[in-house]
Amino acid sequence: MARSKGLTTRSEDYSAWYLEVIARGQLLDDSPVRGCKVLRPHGYAIWEAIQRQLDDRFKATGHENAYFPLFIPMSFLSKEAEHVEGFAKEAALVTHHRLRAFTRPDGTKGVEPDPESVLEEPLVVRPTSETIIWHMYGRWIDSWRDLPLLINQWANVVRWEMKTRPFLRSAEFLWQEGHTAHATSAEAVEEAVKMLDVYTEFAENVLAIPVLPGRKSARERFAGALETYTIEAMMQNGWALQSGTSHFLGQNFARAFDVTFQNEAGERELVWATSWGVSTRLIGAVIMTHSDDDGLVLPPRVAPVQVVIVPVYKEADKETVLGAANKLFRELKGRFRVKLDDRDNLRPGAKFFEWEQKGVPLRLELGSRDVAKGQAFAAKRTGGKFGLDLEGAGDRVSEVLDAIQAELLERARAYRDSMIYSVDSREAFDEKINSQPGFYLVPWGGDTADEVAIQEATRATLRCLPMEQPSVEGLTCPLTGKPSVEWAYFARSY
Amino acid sequence: MARSKGLTTRSEDYSAWYLEVIARGQLLDDSPVRGCKVLRPHGYAIWEAIQRQLDDRFKATGHENAYFPLFIPMSFLSKEAEHVEGFAKEAALVTHHRLRAFTRPDGTKGVEPDPESVLEEPLVVRPTSETIIWHMYGRWIDSWRDLPLLINQWANVVRWEMKTRPFLRSAEFLWQEGHTAHATSAEAVEEAVKMLDVYTEFAENVLAIPVLPGRKSARERFAGALETYTIEAMMQNGWALQSGTSHFLGQNFARAFDVTFQNEAGERELVWATSWGVSTRLIGAVIMTHSDDDGLVLPPRVAPVQVVIVPVYKEADKETVLGAANKLFRELKGRFRVKLDDRDNLRPGAKFFEWEQKGVPLRLELGSRDVAKGQAFAAKRTGGKFGLDLEGAGDRVSEVLDAIQAELLERARAYRDSMIYSVDSREAFDEKINSQPGFYLVPWGGDTADEVAIQEATRATLRCLPMEQPSVEGLTCPLTGKPSVEWAYFARSY
Numbered sequence: 005m006a007r008s009k010g011l012t013t014r015s016e017d018y019s020a021w022y023l024e025v026i027a028r029g030q031l032l033d034d035s036p037v038r039g040c041k042v043l044r045p046h047g048y049a050i051w052e053a054i055q056r057q058l059d060d061r062f063k064a065t066g067h068e069n070a071y072f073p074l075f076i077p078m079s080f081l082s083k084e085a086e087h088v089e090g091f092a093k094e095a096a097l098v099t100h101h102r103l104r105a106f107t108r109p110d111g112t113k114g115v116e117p118d119p120e121s122v123l124e125e126p127l128v129v130r131p132t133s134e135t136i137i138w139h140m141y142g143r144w145i146d147s148w149r150d151l152p153l154l155i156n157q158w159a160n161v162v163r164w165e166m167k168t169r170p171f172l173r174s175a176e177f178l179w180q181e182g183h184t185a186h187a188t189s190a191e192a193v194e195e196a197v198k199m200l201d202v203y204t205e206f207a208e209n210v211l212a213i214p215v216l217p218g219r220k221s222a223r224e225r226f227a228g229a230l231e232t233y234t235i236e237a238m239m240q241n242g243w244a245l246q247s248g249t250s251h252f253l254g255q256n257f258a259r260a261f262d263v264t265f266q267n268e269a270g271e272r273e274l275v276w277a278t279s280w281g282v283s284t285r286l287i288g289a290v291i292m293t294h295s296d297d298d299g300l301v302l303p304p305r306v307a308p309v310q311v312v313i314v315p316v317y318k319e320a321d322k323e324t325v326l327g328a329a330n331k332l333f334r335e336l337k338g339r340f341r342v343k344l345d346d347r348d349n350l351r352p353g354a355k356f357f358e359w360e361q362k363g364v365p366l367r368l369e370l371g372s373r374d375v376a377k378g379q380a381f382a383a384k385r386t387g388g389k390f391g392l393d394l395e396g397a398g399d400r401v402s403e404v405l406d407a408i409q410a411e412l413l414e415r416a417r418a419y420r421d422s423m424i425y426s427v428d429s430r431e432a433f434d435e436k437i438n439s440q441p442g443f444y445l446v447p448w449g450g451d452t453a454d455e456v457a458i459q460e461a462t463r464a465t466l467r468c469l470p471m472e473q474p475s476v477e478g479l480t481c482p483l484t485g486k487p488s489v490e491w492a493y494f495a496r497s498y
Numbered sequence: 499m500a501r502s503k504g505l506t507t508r509s510e511d512y513s514a515w516y517l518e519v520i521a522r523g524q525l526l527d528d529s530p531v532r533g534c535k536v537l538r539p540h541g542y543a544i545w546e547a548i549q550r551q552l553d554d555r556f557k558a559t560g561h562e563n564a565y566f567p568l569f570i571p572m573s574f575l576s577k578e579a580e581h582v583e584g585f586a587k588e589a590a591l592v593t594h595h596r597l598r599a600f601t602r603p604d605g606t607k608g609v610e611p612d613p614e615s616v617l618e619e620p621l622v623v624r625p626t627s628e629t630i631i632w633h634m635y636g637r638w639i640d641s642w643r644d645l646p647l648l649i650n651q652w653a654n655v656v657r658w659e660m661k662t663r664p665f666l667r668s669a670e671f672l673w674q675e676g677h678t679a680h681a682t683s684a685e686a687v688e689e690a691v692k693m694l695d696v697y698t699e700f701a702e703n704v705l706a707i708p709v710l711p712g713r714k715s716a717r718e719r720f721a722g723a724l725e726t727y728t729i730e731a732m733m734q735n736g737w738a739l740q741s742g743t744s745h746f747l748g749q750n751f752a753r754a755f756d757v758t759f760q761n762e763a764g765e766r767e768l769v770w771a772t773s774w775g776v777s778t779r780l781i782g783a784v785i786m787t788h789s790d791d792d793g794l795v796l797p798p799r800v801a802p803v804q805v806v807i808v809p810v811y812k813e814a815d816k817e818t819v820l821g822a823a824n825k826l827f828r829e830l831k832g833r834f835r836v837k838l839d840d841r842d843n844l845r846p847g848a849k850f851f852e853w854e855q856k857g858v859p860l861r862l863e864l865g866s867r868d869v870a871k872g873q874a875f876a877a878k879r880t881g882g883k884f885g886l887d888l889e890g891a892g893d894r895v896s897e898v899l900d901a902i903q904a905e906l907l908e909r910a911r912a913y914r915d916s917m918i919y920s921v922d923s924r925e926a927f928d929e930k931i932n933s934q935p936g937f938y939l940v941p942w943g944g945d946t947a948d949e950v951a952i953q954e955a956t957r958a959t960l961r962c963l964p965m966e967q968p969s970v971e972g973l974t975c976p977l978t979g980k981p982s983v984e985w986a987y988f989a990r991s992y
Contacts, residue, residue: 035634082607095595117593
């Protein structure tokens with residue numbers, strides 16, 4: 005692909021392209037704190053759109069929001085053995101609660117942690133909240149009447165990551181974490197799968213990202229889970245991005261925090277648990293799925309600005325054009341996230357460029373000739389220009405935005421489907437995944453050791469065991485030579 | 499007042515009453531982390547209602563949301579001298595980024611901060627974000643065209659408080675903090691005052707809390723501000739609650755972080771700043787302003803459940819009654835936050851009690867005789883029972899909720915106004931404020947030393963210098979004997 009408007013193209017350098025799209029879209033910036041980023045207004049507004057639409061879905065499925073402490077006593081983390089194993093290496097620890105002033109030998113002043121303020125027990129800045137939440141559930145759950153308990157939390161979490169990448173991996177990130185408690189194992193599994201379905205539907209209908217729903221292999225499970233469900237998306241470089249997970253936690257956390265309930269027969273039983281979450285990583289998924297060599301492309305349902313109106317005028321027709329632009333703005337304002345760009349100190353071309361970089365799905369240009377024709381000149385961010393009648397503009401804009409939303413999903417799905425491959429031998433796999441990254445669907449028969457060996461040789465991992473499982477009877481696993489057990493997707497991933 | 503339904507009354511023990519109202523309303527719970535509380539679903543939902551309605555107001559006044567890191571390098575805090583002074587004593591400090599396992603002498607295992615993971619520079623968990631935000635503003639602001647910059651953040655903050663009280667004071671709390679940058683001093687002052695107006699209007703129209711808007715005295719200003727504006731509410735014990743503040747920060751943070759802009763004449767100037775915030779403390783204000791000796795009372799605009807429908811039936815008429823209740827529920831569902839309490843295992847009386855404790859403004863009981871009459875039996879949480887026609891119930895419910903909202907504001911205003919006092923001598927003040935807590939409006943003429951002396955003797959502080967300032971010409975300050983300079987409110991406060 006040709007270099008376009010000074011942006012590195014995807015084919016030239018995919019990683020550089022991703023960083024440039026983010027910088028030009030003013031989505032995120034580096035911060036002076038290692039591994040932490042700043043979500044700029046245009047980036048944060050995507051998160052707000054995600055939040056509202058996901059939150060509606062959580063509430064429609066019976067969940068309520070709550071808020072639990074940021075800090076977790078260090079000893080809590082150790083109560084579930086696998087859990088502490090999973091998070092100990094990236095735990096940010098609060099050890100003091102006061103600063104004191106001091107004077108340096110050169111006479112300048114500074115502050116330092118006050119040694120008199122050391123905490124009795126260090127606090128972990130939450131990497132996830134199972135432990136503190138299950139401690140609280142122990143106080144709230146007593147009888148079968150208290151179940152199910154269906155709670156979600158919108159929060160920041162911290163995992164001290166050494167390698168970071170904007171939106172995909174950082175020391176602090178924003179997410180939601182659902183934590184539910186149930187009377188039976190079957191009900192908890194049903195909940196975990198239901199929330200995976202919510203994520204799948206949301207990814208497709210709101211983010212326009214087709215995803216593969218499935219289960220993780222034992223090796224890739226969440227620390228403390230009996231089963232981890234996942235949705236896997238494909239980026240334009242053929243790499244997978246884990247975009248949301250839902251865990252069936254069995255009775256592990258109930259056991260660790262001694263959470264029991266009295267069943268209808270009057271006996272005490274341990275409670276069953278799930279947890280599930282998505283994060284600001286979804287913004288990275290949106291950027292990488294839809295953007296092109298001209299920069300950011302956003303699906304209308306999460307675009308902070310869905311429509312921008314750019315009046316194009318000379319001094320002589322300024323009043324007419326601005327009048328019509330304002331009228332159009334007022335008409336669209338209640339129904340869409342719309343901007344009227346009437347800045348006087350920028351040329352139209354510069355405005356077009358800026359809004360393009362910000363991924364605005366629909367631009368409406370309005371010049372005096374357009375006004376005379378009773379039209380705006382419409383340009384879709386996904387390509388295509390046409391006259392749009394000012395009369396009844398609202399309904400027409402609504403149709404165009406819906407069409408763009410559908411077009412993006414279709415395009416992403418066609419692209420994804422074109423990159424799902426099969427192989428008939430380990431040799432073919434090792435060679436092909438280098439030149440043709442994508443999802444490799446195989447009738448898998450291996451174990452954890454086989455997964456490790458494959459990752460070491462190819463950097464590919466088992467992304468998921470898809471929910472849909474046609475029969476593998478009589479098949480042999482091409483990657484291990486063992487009898488096939490179930491279908492699995494392998495891919496390189498972020 | 500008589501003891502009611504087992505709740506401590508306000509007159510018996512105001513503090514105990516407050517804690518019981520919160521516990522029975524299931525708003526908040528203690529956590530295992532010192533000074534940190536858990537916002538339970540019914541409490542968090544009040545915060546969600548506050549957030550949405552405030553956020554709409556911020557956006558309508560041109561602000562955008564963003565998100566800045568939780569952690570602030572220790573050295574940043576010291577860059578503004580007064581600021582570090584204000585926050586050093588309650589700073590939670592992250593010093594390590596990893597846990598390691600160890601074995602105790604008795605053979606048991608544990609985890610501890612890994613000494614190999616000590617951070618080069620400790621990080622402060624944000625107590626407020628001026629420093630990190632102004633560091634970023636230095637990267638984003640270059641020209642007058644970049645101004646004003648109007649950003650808000652919804653976030654958690656941590657201030658290591660030794661004395662905590664639910665909602666009013668805790669180590670971690672949720673809030674919003676606006677941070678704006680301007681080309682001129684006048685514009686920044688205008689912004690700070692505008693946001694105080696937004697808070698004032700919001701407190702009255704949404705929370706039904708009448709507030710006194712004013713300026714803080716030099717002694718009570720935010721650490722680093724040239725002027726702090728405040729809204730002060732009065733609780734039912736006559737104590738003041740500072741409910742929101744807006745600061746004119748001058749060029750202090752621009753100077754500390756070297757943030758300049760090129761003005762239209764081509765010269766570089768330091769940028770002018772404001773910041774403003776409200777927190778989950780507002781939930782405490784709502785509880786203490788409106789609740790009564792029967793428990794929680796919530797204004798309809800922030801009530802998580804505005805209307806509860808309780809069907810009252812016997813086995814014989816169950817179908818008829820539940821059918822009518824469901825029909826009513828469907829009719830109200832799109833317009834209100836409504837619950838249908840059709841639990842089979844609770845008697846109607848127990849349900850009434852539960853929803854009363856949760857502060858639901860309007861209860862609609864529906865029995866077979868009501869259904870036959872085409873009515874529900876309505877009970878307002880603020881008192882008053884009447885038949886409500888099922889035909890056109892939506893419009894009628896809307897009217898009733900508006901009336902309750904107005905009634906609560908009126909009642910709170912009348913109460914507040916009845917507790918504004920004047921005094922003509924320091925002796926009278928010292929005596930009266932003990933027996934009659936409230937707002938004392940005086941033509942003040944003192945200084946910081948006088949404020950300290952008054953606080954030491956009476957525990958009362960200068961709450962604000964009200965925005966409305968009639969002339970004090972010729973008056974003498976009754977508290978100091980000095981010539982009056984401006985009107986001031988004194989009160990005891992949380």
